[in-house]
Amino acid sequence: MEQLTVIDHPLIEHKLTLMRQKETSTNDFRRLMTEISTLMAYEVLRDIPMHEITIDTxxxxxxxxxxxxxKVVIAAVLRAGSQIADGMLTVVPGARIGHxxxxxDPKTQVVVEYYFKMPGDLHERDVVVTDPLLATGHSAVAAVDRLKxxxxRSIKFVCLVASPExxxxxxxxxxxxxxxxxxVDRELNADGYILPGIGDAADRVFGTD
Structure with missing residues (x-):
C-alpha cells in the first residue's frame, strides 16, 4: 500500500504497548498519546515546505x-484527535488548528457531522488530519471529503492504530x-472496534464511559 507509512520507531512501539494495557490510567494514557504524537510528527512533517532567510550568527x-x-493546519477529529494535535504542536507551535x-448514528451507521471549523485560505495550506483510530474508515473518509x-494543498491522515478494513x-x-x-492491527470486531486495539480512545483520554 504505497500511501501508507507505518512509523515503527522503538520508542513509539514501547509507548503504544503501554497505552494498550487496560490498567493504564487516564493520566498516563493521555500523556503517552501526546508523546507518541510528538514523535510521529517528525516523520509526518518530513516534507514540510521550507524557505531560506538571512540571519546573523x-x-x-x-x-x-x-x-x-x-501554512500547516492540524485538523483534529473530535474528540480524541485533539490530543494528537497537542502532541504535534510541540514540534510546530505555529500550526493552525481546525476541528x-x-x-x-447507532441505528443507520451513517456518519453525521455536527461541527466543522477550519482556518481561512485552506487552499494555501497543508492539512494533517488527526484521529487516534482508523477503524471502519467511514469517519476518516467523511472528514477528508469535507476538507476537499x-x-x-495536501492532506495527510495520522492515527495511532489502523485496521486493515x-x-x-x-x-x-x-x-x-x-x-x-x-x-496496523489484526481486524475489526462485530461492533467496529479494532482488535487487539487500545479500546475507545476518547473514553480513555477523557476518563469517560
Missing part, C-alpha cells in the same frame, strides 16, 4: 532554512491521501 551573516508553520466533529471542498476504505476513497500510523 555570532560570527557572520549567513542564510538558513526555516518552515512556515502557519471536525463527527459521530456514527476547500481544496487544500479501515485502510482499505480510506485508500480506495482517497488514493491521494498519505496515511501515517504507529500500527
Amino acid at each position: 555570532p560570527m557572520e551573516t549567513t542564510t538558513g532554512r526555516v518552515i512556515d508553520g502557519k 471536525i466533529g463527527l459521530y456514527r 471542498e476547500y481544496s487544500p 479501515g485502510l482499505k476504505i480510506l485508500t480506495e476513497a482517497h488514493p491521494d491521501v498519505t496515511i501515517y500510523t504507529a500500527a
Whole structure:
C-alpha cells in the first residue's frame, strides 16, 4: 500500500504497548498519546515546505532554512484527535488548528457531522488530519471529503492504530491521501472496534464511559 507509512520507531512501539494495557490510567494514557504524537510528527512533517532567510550568527551573516508553520493546519477529529494535535504542536507551535466533529448514528451507521471549523485560505495550506483510530474508515473518509471542498494543498491522515478494513476504505476513497500510523492491527470486531486495539480512545483520554 504505497500511501501508507507505518512509523515503527522503538520508542513509539514501547509507548503504544503501554497505552494498550487496560490498567493504564487516564493520566498516563493521555500523556503517552501526546508523546507518541510528538514523535510521529517528525516523520509526518518530513516534507514540510521550507524557505531560506538571512540571519546573523555570532560570527557572520549567513542564510538558513526555516518552515512556515502557519501554512500547516492540524485538523483534529473530535474528540480524541485533539490530543494528537497537542502532541504535534510541540514540534510546530505555529500550526493552525481546525476541528471536525463527527459521530456514527447507532441505528443507520451513517456518519453525521455536527461541527466543522477550519482556518481561512485552506487552499494555501497543508492539512494533517488527526484521529487516534482508523477503524471502519467511514469517519476518516467523511472528514477528508469535507476538507476537499476547500481544496487544500495536501492532506495527510495520522492515527495511532489502523485496521486493515479501515485502510482499505480510506485508500480506495482517497488514493491521494498519505496515511501515517504507529500500527496496523489484526481486524475489526462485530461492533467496529479494532482488535487487539487500545479500546475507545476518547473514553480513555477523557476518563469517560
